[in-house]
Amino acid sequence: MNAAPDIDVDVLIVGAGISGLGAAYYLQRDLPGKSYAIVEARGAIGGTWDLHRYPGTRSDSDLFTFGYEFKPWKGDPIATAESIRAYLRETADEYGIHERISFHTTVIEASWDTAEARWTVEVADTRSGQRRRYRCAWLFAATGYYRYDQGFTPEFPGRADFEGAGGQVVHPQLWPSDLDYTGKKVVVIGSGATAVTLVPAMAGTAEHVSMLQRSPSYIVPLPARDTIADVLRKVLPEQRAHELIRTKNVLMQRATWRLCQRYPGAARRVIRWMNARQLPPGYPVDEHFNPRYDPWDQRLCMVPDGDLFAAISAGTASVVTDTIDTFTSTGIRLTSGEHLPADVVVTATGLNLQAFGGVDITVDGRRVDTSETVAFKGMMLSDVPNLAFSIGYTNSSWTLKVGLLCEHFVRLVDHMDSHGYDTCAPALPNDLPTRPLLDFEAGYVLRALDKLPKQGPAFPWLTSRDYLADVKLLRHGDIADPNLRFATNAERPSAVTPAM
Incomplete structure (x- = not known):
């Protein structure tokens, strides 16, 4: 040929x-x-x-x-x-x-x-x-x-025992189209944008979803709708409205990033206040939502209408801040000695x-x-x-x-x-x-x-x-x-x- x-x-x-x-x-x-x-x-x-x-x-x-x-x-x-x-x-x-x-x-x-x-x-x-x-x-x-073709998943001791007993381990980048987690216990390992998206999306269908994080990330609730954008799109031609909305959002993004860089302590306090408002009274905010780094040293995670916080408040999801000792046949044993039961483990551990x-x-x-x-x-x-x-x-x-x-x-x-x-x-x-x-x-x-x-x-x-x-x-x-x-x-x- x-x-x-x-x-x-x-x-x-x-x-x-x-x-x-x-x-x-x-x-x-x-x-x-x-x-x-x-x-x-x-x-x-x-x-x-x-x-x-x-x-x-x-x-x-x-x-x-x-x-x-x-x-x-x-x-x-x-x-x-x-x-x-x-x-x-x-x-x-x-x-x-x-x-x-x-x-x-x-x-x-x-x-x-x-x-x-x-x-x-x-x-x-x-x-x-x-x-x-x-x-x-x-x-x-x-x-x-x-x-x-592959995401990043650390080597977890005991993983073979968990999978051998029927547990499933999946990476979000290679999500199986036939994965059924209905009524199952799910642990999502990670605290980045993928994890905070997965947890509320799976909560309610799964029996319970635990977000297991080694350390917290900054998570910022945002309105799912932009009321200013909605008004502009009603009263202006489409392209002109788009230009104004885009300019507004560019300036807001830039101002937010610069303020976080210049006043990290104040930015941290504002984000913590936003988180505490969305969580149940007495929730340990500083344990699970107070990162060790300053805002925008890593990318902020956005959650529309605070859906992650809503799932936590409803009891269908929870956050656990700890490290993994080993997988077991029925879940994950943590360094603290706590055991997280799991049928499905999602390794939202990065790229x-x-x-x-x-x-x-x-x-x-x-x-x-x-x-x-x-x-x-x-x-x-x-x-x-x-x-x-x-x-x-x-x-x-x-x-x-x-x-x-x-x-x-x-x-x-x-x-x-x-x-x-x-x-x-x-x-x-x-x-x-x-x-x-x-x-x-x-x-x-x-x-x-x-x-x-x-x-x-x-x-x-x-x-x-x-x-x-x-x-x-x-x-x-x-x-x-x-x-x-x-x-x-x-x-x-x-x-x-x-x-x-």
Whole structure:
């Protein structure tokens, strides 16, 4: 059988989640003459929203800012995964993006050839294993930063005894579609966004749900509806209302984060007061809802209408703060000696991070170790030509950052075309001090810092977490930069020529 012919495009986008679809939209809006294709390992669009199917899966950011700037969100601010998937499908269909996607297609390796100024990207069909190749001038990685095929679960002593006696252990990332927990005792291990979503969603159907946490997280109740947004959507045209709601929420997010950073003690007291108001009188708030770290050292967990606190107050759920000694045949024995009976244990214990979907990347035959690279403007890698990536905010809505990165990427490609360049790569200054790319203290981040790119001390090597600053730098700032080297006629990147 003859091998499939190479597919040649200007831009190959890897991933058909919220980032990949956004990149496709901006590319075809601003550079309609450019050809592009999207490869997606799964069988549907949505990325993380197609992967996660555990009970109650929902956003932990408001959809007015988590949704796209160009497409108004019409539902409630905190949305279910199902409604987010519908929104993304509608976006892909409305803008003709869906027809550019090759599903069940995973990237194996990507090789850059300076002489040709092209990437050769080998892909494989996830069902048949059949391989083919794409050739492209630009590679855009919209893969996020965690592994889709596995989540993180620690080794628990005694787990075999528990499962051998008929107990079930599941990770939310690989939720079995046929799991029936009706009338069963459930223990959810963890205290992050996934755990605080699962507990109220399972409570009431299960006999009882216990959230077992090693230490507390900050949990903030928010109204499930946005009354200001509802009013604006009634009296203004759809797009104008969306712009105002989005601006309002951006400013609120930014102000909240800055206040938490500047006045952590006061922020802690306010969150504790909000929690105590939602819990029964005499509840040990400081034992179960008083973290050891300051607000926004890790991401705050949002609970719409305080549903977690309502489940605790109703007696269908509880929080236990302790560590695990061992699983038993009937549940979990804790270090304190307490025993939690369980039929089902859910390990909401985090993610495994993975840079660029685990793809092998080479430049002129040299393998790129991404942990030795430094991120340029939070979207390119030092000394790697014509490769862009998108990672959203960790202290705000993911898509706010992604939209700006996609806009800047399109401006960069247009700048190269207008000056006749075919290659660009960031050049790392000598002796640049570096630090981790994700300036975030979550356990899943700390476990993988040695595998991820680094960032520098200041822009353009610092990855900004401030949306308003990024609007200035990415949307309106210059493309030409002394650290960004352009080349023509497939020469190796040389000194930058300033934009005219």
